[in-house]
Amino acid sequence: MLARDQPEWGPEEIERVGRELLARLDPWSYWLAVLSADTFGDFAVVGTTGAFLVAVCGLEGPFHAEGDRLTVGGRPLGGLREARGAARRAKAKLHDAAVFTEVRPLICLSRAIAGAPLSVRGVRVVGLADLVSEITSRESTLVASRAKRGAEVLGRVLSTGTGARSEREGEGEEP
Numbered sequence: 229m230l231a232r233d234q235p236e237w238g239p240e241e242i243e244r245v246g247r248e249l250l251a252r253l254d255p256w257s258y259w260l261a262v263l264s265a266d267t268f269g270d271f272a273v274v275g276t277t278g279a280f281l282v283a284v285c286g287l288e289g290p291f292h293a294e295g296d297r298l299t300v301g302g303r304p305l306g307g308l309r310e311a312r313g314a315a316r317r318a319k320a321k322l323h324d325a326a327v328f329t330e331v332r333p334l335i336c337l338s339r340a341i342a343g344a345p346l347s348v349r350g351v352r353v354v355g356l357a358d359l360v361s362e363i364t365s366r367e368s369t370l371v372a373s374r375a376k377r378g379a380e381v382l383g384r385v386l387s388t389g390t391g392a393r394s395e396r397e398g399e400g401e402e403p
Contacts, residue, residue: 237286237339242270245284245338245356249273250386252360257372259379260386267383268307268314269333274379277366279322279331281315282359283307290341296349300340311335311351318382327378329369334362 249271250260258275269281289301298305311333319331333351342355345362354362370378379385 237284241286241338242284245282245336245359246271246386248356249282249360253363257375258363259376261379261383262386263383267317268310271386272318272379272382273363274322274327274329274370274375274382275363276368276370276372276375277364278329278369279318279327279375279378279382280363281311281318281331281333283311283333283335284338285335285340286338288339291337291343291353291355293346293348293353298348298353300337305335305353307335308349308351312349315350321381322378325377325381327370327374327381329378334359 246260246262253260253273253275258273261272261274263269263271263281269283271282273280273282285300285305287300287303287305289303292299296308298308315331315333319329322329322331335351335353336356336359337353338356340355342353342358345352345354345358347353352362376385
C-alpha cells in the first residue's frame, strides 16, 4: 500500500507531515531531506539522535497488527521489506559520507487511529502524534554538523524557516 504508485492520500498529506515535523523539531539539531522518487519513503530526518526514513500513510481508520499483517481501516499496509532495504541503502550512503549511524525506517500513520508505536519486522509504525517523540527520544549519536551532512547526502534539505538551512539552498542568492 505504501508503493508510490499514486497513493490515494496524495502529496498534500506528505507535505502536511513534513511541515509539522519542521515546526516541531529543533532546527539546529535536526534536518529534513526530501527523498528522490525512486527511494522508499517520503523524507529522511537526520539529527543528533540518528537517521530516520519516514514513509507517510494517509489511510483513515483503525490500525491493526496481527503478526506481520498490518491493516488500516481493513486495508492492507505493506512495504516493510522495501523500508528495510531502503534503510540499508541509506546507511551505506551515509557511511560513504563519513556519517556513521543507524538508519531507522518509520511508517507514519498520519490519519489512522494508531495507538502506541509498534515495531514490525524492523520497521517502526507510529501515529503522527508520536512521530516527533520517536525521533527525539533516542540517545544522541551524532554531532549536529555530521547530522546536517547526512541529510544533505540523502536528499534535498528543506529550510526550517528559522535560519537553519542547507548551504546548497543559499547558493546563487545575493546577500
